[in-house]
Amino acid sequence: MLDVVQDYWVYFLIGQYPNGPLGGLVLTLLLASCGLVLALPLGIVLGLARVSPWRWLRWPVTGFVFVVRGLPLLMVIFWAYFFLPSVTGVKTDQFTTMLIALVVFDAAYLAEIVRAGIQGLPRGQMETARALGLGYGAAMRLVVLPQSLRSMLPSLVNQFVSTIKETSLGYIIGLAEVSFIATQINTQVFTKPAQIYLILGLTYFILCFGLSRLAYALERRLARRGLAVADPDAAPKVSA
Amino acid sequence: MPLFDYSLLLTGQYHDMLVAGLWLSLQLLVVSLVCALPIALVVALLRLAPVAPLRWLGFAYVESIRNIPLLAHMLFWYFGAPELLPEGIKQRLYEGHIEAYSAIVALSLYTAAFMAEDIRSGIRAIPAVQFEAGRALGFGFLGTMRRVVLPQALRVTVPPLISQTLSLWKNTSIATVIGVAELMYQAGQVESATFRSFESFAFASAAYLTVSLAITGLASWYHHRFPVRTL
Numbered sequence: 001m002l003d004v005v006q007d008y009w010v011y012f013l014i015g016q017y018p019n020g021p022l023g024g025l026v027l028t029l030l031l032a033s034c035g036l037v038l039a040l041p042l043g044i045v046l047g048l049a050r051v052s053p054w055r056w057l058r059w060p061v062t063g064f065v066f067v068v069r070g071l072p073l074l075m076v077i078f079w080a081y082f083f084l085p086s087v088t089g090v091k092t093d094q095f096t097t098m099l100i101a102l103v104v105f106d107a108a109y110l111a112e113i114v115r116a117g118i119q120g121l122p123r124g125q126m127e128t129a130r131a132l133g134l135g136y137g138a139a140m141r142l143v144v145l146p147q148s149l150r151s152m153l154p155s156l157v158n159q160f161v162s163t164i165k166e167t168s169l170g171y172i173i174g175l176a177e178v179s180f181i182a183t184q185i186n187t188q189v190f191t192k193p194a195q196i197y198l199i200l201g202l203t204y205f206i207l208c209f210g211l212s213r214l215a216y217a218l219e220r221r222l223a224r225r226g227l228a229v230a231d232p233d234a235a236p237k238v239s240a
Numbered sequence: 241m242p243l244f245d246y247s248l249l250l251t252g253q254y255h256d257m258l259v260a261g262l263w264l265s266l267q268l269l270v271v272s273l274v275c276a277l278p279i280a281l282v283v284a285l286l287r288l289a290p291v292a293p294l295r296w297l298g299f300a301y302v303e304s305i306r307n308i309p310l311l312a313h314m315l316f317w318y319f320g321a322p323e324l325l326p327e328g329i330k331q332r333l334y335e336g337h338i339e340a341y342s343a344i345v346a347l348s349l350y351t352a353a354f355m356a357e358d359i360r361s362g363i364r365a366i367p368a369v370q371f372e373a374g375r376a377l378g379f380g381f382l383g384t385m386r387r388v389v390l391p392q393a394l395r396v397t398v399p400p401l402i403s404q405t406l407s408l409w410k411n412t413s414i415a416t417v418i419g420v421a422e423l424m425y426q427a428g429q430v431e432s433a434t435f436r437s438f439e440s441f442a443f444a445s446a447a448y449l450t451v452s453l454a455i456t457g458l459a460s461w462y463h464h465r466f467p468v469r470t471l
Contacts (some may be wrong), residue, residue, distance in 0.1 A: 011457065014424035020241040024432045066453075068450065069452075070410075070447060070448065070452035070453060070456075071410070071449060071452070072411070072412075072413035072414075072424070073410075073443060073449060074414060074416065074424055075424070075441070075445055075448060078424075078427075078428075078441055079441060079445075082431070082437040083437075087451065093470070100367060107397070110317050161307070164309075165308075165309035165310075166309070167381075168309040168310075169309075169311060169414070171311055171417060172417055179309070179311055179312055179315065181313065182312075182315070185315060186319060193319040193320040193323050194318075194319075194320035194321065194323050196320070196326050197312065197314065197315050197316035197319060197320040199321065200312050200315070200316075201308045201312050201313075204307060204308045204309060204312055205303075205304060205307045205308050207302055207307075208306075208307035208308070209307045209332045212303075212307060
């Protein structure tokens with residue numbers, strides 16, 4: 001086990017960089033961070049649309065969220081992979097394709113977290129803000145969202161863990177993230193598949209377990225301050 | 241060529257491939273679900289066991305499975321695990337459908353970890369006095385669980401278990417990476433044989449969505465039929 005680590009750890013961490021494209025664990029983390037950062041604003045907008053009083057806005061967004069949540073991420077990736085080039089006319093590389101698929105997929109899940117956060121807040125908050133003379137938009141922006149975003153913090157960390165796990169599906173379109181690199185190493189070494197995939201699993205475990213402990217600690221802290229997430233079931237517990 | 245060729249999906253060789261893929265996906269769903277449920281129940285009981293080492297064992301199982309992507313599980317069970325087996329068994333495995341068995345093992349173990357957490361929180365939702373009353377009547381730990389706590393807990397547990405089933409359904413698509421000829425794999429095959437990517441992916445998406453919506457419908461039916469009773 002150790003000699004595999006000794007020979008291939010640089011390749012495992014950063015791929016062929018700087019002599020080739022960036023890959024490995026660093027690419028996994030980069031992809032997951034970019035995905036979540038881009039998905040968050042979109043998720044908030046979609047979440048606001050899900051609770052908006054206007055039907056023409058609420059219904060199409062609800063439909064979108066249901067469709068995306070009903071499809072496997074792999075299906076979303078395939079659509080992005082085969083359709084983006086034919087629609088836009090530009091051949092998108094694997095990183096962009098995967099990023100777009102992740103943003104669309106995560107935004108739908110984040111929308112539900114945002115919705116649960118907003119609906120978990122006591123109704124009196126909105127009513128008080130309106131009674132003070134604020135419009136719907138201002139009441140949302142100044143009173144409701146800041147409070148609900150804070151209670152969403154643990155769910156966001158959990159979503160980041162899910163996103164890290166989701167990036168592994170870049171494997172299927174040949175993106176050089178850490179699972180793909182592990183398979184490359186496996187074909188080079190050939191005799192130690194069990195060890196190599198154990199190392200891969202261990203790498204994901206250390207990363208994700210650390211982060212999910214962080215989410216747990218945040219949850220405890222918020223609960224002590226009486227800001228517990230009202231509907232933890234809305235937070236995704238599963239994904240690829 | 242027409243813009244959207246329905247005939248490709250309705251009859252012929254490609255129609256048969258896609259339907260065979262859907263059928264295999266459904267089989268993966270059912271077999272994995274049947275294997276996952278008992279494992280999940282055992283792990284949930286381990287996590288609540290009165291003996292500390294058993295609780296640690298349950299915790300280690302759940303966390304080590306949940307924090308690793310399903311894809312890595314699949315790769316391990318397909319490429320890695322068979323290599324560790326003795327030669328004779330390995331031979332026999334490679335003659336059969338090893339990719340399907342690996343996928344079922346990965347899916348079952350993965351889903352069981354999530355379901356165990358749902359069952360555990362269902363059990364914890366039952367007031368502690370119920371357990372104490374069972375023990376006071378002279379039942380052992382397992383007897384109290386089986387006769388008093390579990391029958392009540394399962395009612396609370398079914399809705400989250402249905403939503404885990406939905407995740408399991410979507411996760412069956414990942415079996416495509418180790419070459420199981422399920423729906424996603426067949427859609428890819430049809431796409432590369434005909435270059436009709438829109439048609440084949442539309443079929444696969446519609447099939448995934450239909451089953452997903454059916455599972456969601458089941459959840460809301462259950463919710464309506466068996467509302468949570470509070471004591």
